[in-house]
Amino acid sequence: MKIAVLAGDGIGPEVTAEAVRVLKAVVGDSAALELVEAPIGQAGVDAAGDPLPQETLAIARKADAILFGAAGVPGDEQIPYAMRPGASLLRLRKHLDLFANFRPAIMFPQLVGASTLRPEVVEGLDLLILRELTGDIYFGEPRGFRTSASGERQGFNTMVYSESEVERIAHVGFRAARGRRRKLCSVEKANVLECSQLWREIFIRVGQEYPDVELTHMFVDAASMMLIRAPKQFDVVVTGNIFGDILSDCAAMLTGSIGMLPSASLAGGSFGLYEPVHGTAPDIAGKDIANPLAAILSVALMLRYSFDRPDLDEKIQAAVSTVLSDGYRTTDIFEPGSRKVGTREMGDAVVAAIRNP
Numbered sequence: 001m002k003i004a005v006l007a008g009d010g011i012g013p014e015v016t017a018e019a020v021r022v023l024k025a026v027v028g029d030s031a032a033l034e035l036v037e038a039p040i041g042q043a044g045v046d047a048a049g050d051p052l053p054q055e056t057l058a059i060a061r062k063a064d065a066i067l068f069g070a071a072g073v074p075g076d077e078q079i080p081y082a083m084r085p086g087a088s089l090l091r092l093r094k095h096l097d098l099f100a101n102f103r104p105a106i107m108f109p110q111l112v113g114a115s116t117l118r119p120e121v122v123e124g125l126d127l128l129i130l131r132e133l134t135g136d137i138y139f140g141e142p143r144g145f146r147t148s149a150s151g152e153r154q155g156f157n158t159m160v161y162s163e164s165e166v167e168r169i170a171h172v173g174f175r176a177a178r179g180r181r182r183k184l185c186s187v188e189k190a191n192v193l194e195c196s197q198l199w200r201e202i203f204i205r206v207g208q209e210y211p212d213v214e215l216t217h218m219f220v221d222a223a224s225m226m227l228i229r230a231p232k233q234f235d236v237v238v239t240g241n242i243f244g245d246i247l248s249d250c251a252a253m254l255t256g257s258i259g260m261l262p263s264a265s266l267a268g269g270s271f272g273l274y275e276p277v278h279g280t281a282p283d284i285a286g287k288d289i290a291n292p293l294a295a296i297l298s299v300a301l302m303l304r305y306s307f308d309r310p311d312l313d314e315k316i317q318a319a320v321s322t323v324l325s326d327g328y329r330t331t332d333i334f335e336p337g338s339r340k341v342g343t344r345e346m347g348d349a350v351v352a353a354i355r356n357p
């Protein structure tokens with residue numbers, strides 16, 4: 001397993017260090033692991049004068065998978081794009097054509113109290129949001145500013161999907177559903193948008209190749225309501241870039257803290273980038289209080305999707321579950337009566353639970 005470790009900035013290196021310890025513990029055989037570290041974000045600027053150094057990109061390309069921490073510094077958005085630490089991830093995704101973004105939302109029973117929703121709504125929740133990541137209105141051309149016929153300034157963007165882009169994300173979605181409860185809900189806005197009409201047409205067509213998967217369609221406004229009202233009806237939700245951006249953050253909050261949420265970005269095959277959903281959290285960086293579980297669960301996704309080791313994914317999930325049952329809590333998920341621990345101690349606890357299940 002050749003893995004590029006891009007820890008980045010802020011709490012990135014703190015949580016990534018724990019994720020790497022868990023990876024080593026769960027794989028066991030150190031000869032099977034080749035870890036190559038490389039700087040990205042502000043760390044890239046400091047080391048090589050570029051948030052995404054050529055050397056880092058080369059290391060990422062040569063790896064089987066990438067473990068990413070987080071990148072960015074306060075005031076990032078003031079810095080021009082090419083030198084902006086926080087934009088290094090977008091550039092990396094684009095370079096590697098990582099078009100399929102998996103964001104599972106799993107409710108650990110021990111954390112039901114941390115959800116904003118009633119226990120009966122979220123208990124047992126296990127859904128997967130699959131977001132298309134390289135197309136849609138975020139990248140569509142033309143885009144820009146212009147002056148209207150009446151002389152008013154306008155900002156404009158273009159929502160566009162090609163057949164091939166929709167087809168490839170649809171296949172990824174149906175295959176993911178096959179590995180789960182065999183239900184796929186395609187989310188768009190086909191009552192208003194031509195782009196969504198094409199999307200729906202292609203999902204119906206591709207769905208014929210997966211007769212064992214139940215395909216449903218939902219408009220994005222209804223889906224956002226249903227995610228809050230009855231999220232357990234969903235198994236795999238597949239949607240475009242902008243709808244997925246919003247719905248995945250929404251789904252994330254169902255399960256409690258952002259410090260618990262892993263993600264995977266794949267290019268269609270086994271190669272992928274794995275990262276916690278959260279950013280560099282400058283407010284808590286360097287204090288050993290960040291929750292490393294999102295990064296640790298990202299390693300679990302990596303073992304499943306890039307290395308075809310669902311057994312090791314399950315081992316990590318079981319260890320996280322044990323640690324939560326034993327009452328270990330970082331500040332973000334702390335409840336009175338539980339045991340408050342730091343980043344490193346949480347990592348220790350997961351490693352111990354893997355070694356002595």
Ligand code: NAI
Binds near residue numbers: 073075279332
């Ligand atoms: P953020 O996710 O870094 O932080 C949001 C809030 O959640 C903060 O209060 C933070 O303390 C808390 N938090 C985040 N992760 C946590 C963890 N593991 N344990 C406990 N608490 C945690 O998002 P924010 O503040 O919007 O962005 C901060 C910086 O991170 C910016 O420079 C931004 O550009 C960058 N960023 C990078 C991302 C990436 O590399 N994938 C994603 C999002 C933001």
Ligand code: MG
Binds near residue numbers: 245246249
């Ligand atoms: Mg977002």
